[in-house]
Amino acid sequence: MAKPKIKLRCETRSDFTDPAIALALLSCLEAQSSLTPDKVSHSEPIDQPYGGVEKFIQDWWGKPAKMLLQSGQGGSIEFLQSVMLKRSKRPAYWAKIEFRDPNDPRHGVPGSIMLESIWEPKIDYMVVLKDWCEALNASFGSLHIFADEEVNGYHRLLESLPTEDEKDELYRGINFFRAGLFESPLNGAIPNLGWATFISDEKLQNISFHDCGQLEGRVEKVRHGKIFCVSHEISSTIDDFSTFSRQRHALKSCFPADFFMIKDEPILS
Template identity: 20%
Template sequence: MKPYVILALTTFHDLNSDGFGADLYSLISQIEPRLLPQRAGWLGTLSASVTSIEDFAALWRNDRQIYTSQGRCGKRESTGINMGVEWTRRSAIKNKGKIIHRGIKFSNQAEALVLHSEWRARVDWLELFRRLCLLTKAAHGMLHLYCPDETSGFGPDKRSLYQREGIHGQQAFTYSIDPYGIRRPPGPGDPNLKTFRQLPELTWATWLGSNFDGQYDRRSLKDMVVNTAETQDGFLFTITDQLGDIMDDFVSFRNRRDAVKASGFPETFFQTD
């Protein structure tokens, strides 16, 4: 398998708001125009051609609820789900992205943006990641380069699934351990959905929003990591200086990541299945 890059952001900000599609397109074009979408749509049907910011912006704020027929009269009732925009680029730099919206019935559910791209060393991935964290008002953000040395060790467990598909969505962060030692995800209306307790894994670049306050030692982390950036809403850092370090020497990267985890996080912060 060829190496690939994933950027994933989890947020409580409304990604279906007016202007977000245009802002996203503009941000990508400023950092790396070769990542701009060419086709877009919903539910895997990417029938809309995208050649301009206007094309992409027009896909936002459309009523894309999923309905189900109820009763003899076939009355349409919403399932409570709005479908987010999906997009792809089939020429270099090949990539695909998607938006995941919160459920309609619960205001305390998160949204997400996920970008999956082929690897190119000359892209300013860190600046793209930093700007996306700010644009989405991220509660958590991850940027990682997945190479065969790492992906060959992935299994069928949920932790590996999150890594393969990008760490995003509240269930990646909000599991708790019940008195019987079983991991339990909170339900859709549970107030603990905004309490982020864990991470499936630490990626090369991580954004920790205020939802993680109290779950890590920022002072210790600063002594171990590089490329740090702080705002009142969160803390961004990387494990090594360059994203390509993962592929150049994965064993060294893995050892460095383990050291950062041991220094900056309580033992209970990282949970496995």
């Protein structure tokens, strides 16, 4: 049986090229000691020595690049290069930092940081989520372990839907969720709740949670938003997915019906 993987992602529409933000993001990993990266690069293969936060900022953070447009169009566009990090030792992981596109007048391409790792129960990933959301002035953040039961359940749910339009919407939601993405570019809906999901105050401003009743998880107020935890322990996503799924269904029912792309839980369908 494959070891479970944890996926953590934060997304922002703010400019985060300030080196102080790089210091906050990387210092959070180094504070966990076993999450300190050992390799860095702008692209695959990730094979250059990390060398610490200061060297990372000097050599890799917010570096501009230029891309020539296709033949016949002429000219070029400038952008900030993504940065990839890797840790080879246990717990092994890779991470990617992408800067917001300042050339997009709609600010439709947000910046983000994402980390995918073999889950290590001794690591407090919730601290990383909180620190990253605050450092980035995040609009969304998520922390989740994808159980085989969940992935397989969504495929069964797809097969049960009666229309192609319903299948297409759920298929997009599943792909966005598994990729750790937020906000559909089509309608602004969020794919799904992870075990812990940060949602900004701006997104929550017109939602009332007074009629939610007694939920099993918890809600934590952090700067600029709230973190919604489906259950008290992230291990519930793999230890008892059936219960986790029902708890997530109860929490999602507190939001407007069109807030999520994935509206049904596979275990309840």
